[in-house]
Amino acid sequence: MNIATHFGRTxxxxxxxxxxLVPSAxxxxxxxxxxxxxxxxxxxxxxxxxxxxxxxxxxxEWTEYHQRHNEEEMRAIVINGFNDHKVKGGCKSCSDDEINxxxxxxxANTK
Numbered sequence: 001m002n003i004a005t006h007f008g009r010t011x012x013x014x015x016x017x018x019x020x021l022v023p024s025a026x027x028x029x030x031x032x033x034x035x036x037x038x039x040x041x042x043x044x045x046x047x048x049x050x051x052x053x054x055x056x057x058x059x060x061e062w063t064e065y066h067q068r069h070n071e072e073e074m075r076a077i078v079i080n081g082f083n084d085h086k087v088k089g090g091c092k093s094c095s096d097d098e099i100n101x102x103x104x105x106x107x108a109n110t111k
Contacts (some may be wrong), residue, residue, distance in 0.1 A: 029101050030104045034101075036102070038106065041089070043057070044057060063078055072105055079096055
């Protein structure tokens with residue numbers, strides 16, 4: 001194998017490896033939406049403690065919710081409101097897409 005072939009293969013492997021290390025823009029968008037809409041209740045602060053909202057950092061707190069409702073049902077609850085959960089988490093300016101991005105972040109971190 002000549003040096004040009006070796007260099008070509010090595011650079012391709014390095015480029016592909018770099019892609020695996022860079023989080024997608026979707027991951028950042030989902031987390032940003034979560035922080036905007038859900039974090040005040042679902043990140044373990046006083047507001048979440050007072051309301052009894054499960055903490056996104058504690059998977060075991062979400063077990064009951066995942067057993068009772070599938071993702072589609074949970075999306076409907078958050079978007080439409082249900083019992084103590086406000087419509088869109090109380091975010092009047094949020095689109096359904098933003099809410100779904102926030103829920104994608106929650107699901108990815110609580111299952």
